[in-house]
Amino acid sequence: MEQMHRTLLCQGPVEIKSYNERKKRYLSLFNDVLVVSSNLKRKKFKIKCIFPLNNLWALDDVFLVRRKENCSSKTLYISWPTGNFYVIFRSKDEKDQWYYFLKRAIDKAKKGIKKTFSLQIFTENIPTCDSPLCVPATTRDTVNDIMKKLLPMIRVPVSYFQVTLS
8 A cells, every 4th residue: 555655844833814813823734735723832732624735726915905014915815615714924034935835835736636628719710610619628738639639620630730749
């Protein structure tokens, strides 16, 4: 059985604001999860939430609507499919460090995920097509992959175009 290797990337005390509540919490960022717990300075602490990184988004609050000038430079916005909260750090430098590690870890966690969707291609400039086409695509497809799927649909042989693989 394969064992999971978990690496601690960053940890520290923060304030979390959700709705109109502010609570002191402790964040621990691992390579695959973000753990929110009660303060680690006590002898006992309680894990409040564990968020898989492939379900998280992190935004620098500076790019969001500025509500409070005095804390926005120290605030990150964390979101997941069913909720969100603001994380307020002690300093802008601490926030910048967390943002760097969070974005890097989230991007790496999401990199391996393959999602399938339908890509709509508008064909008004293609004489052999009279309506838009839908091409099945994945998040891992390249432009060349999409072209290989599209060309037979518009009745153009793939060999007609020189499609190079990367």
